[in-house]
Amino acid sequence: KTSLNVSIFAFNSLNKNGDLLIKGLEESAKKKNIDILIQGLGSVFYLSFTKLDSIKNYRDHANNVDQEKYKEFSKLMLLNGVRLSQNGRWHMSSAHDINDIEKTIRAADTSFSEL
16 A cells, blocks of 8 residues: 555656646747647646647647647757657656756747747
């Protein structure tokens, strides 16, 4: 039972930290007038450049997401010190702390400005 409690605490912590990151990314994009959609849990989520409020299937994604913009964004993020996956999926781990979250939000803010 103790290991289950530890696992639940770790999962909740990952989601809480991820939610902080998501909020920071959304606020940063909004300041720059850039349309993004973030879907998922705090621990694993997708960031897409789109005007849609949700993506429900591949057709929504294929017809409404600017994949080239994400590729450019991920390149800019790398130049600003944060490596992202190329497919838009973001992962939190127990190794990420508030400093990593703040660094990522600052890198995103700079990268959004450079898009």
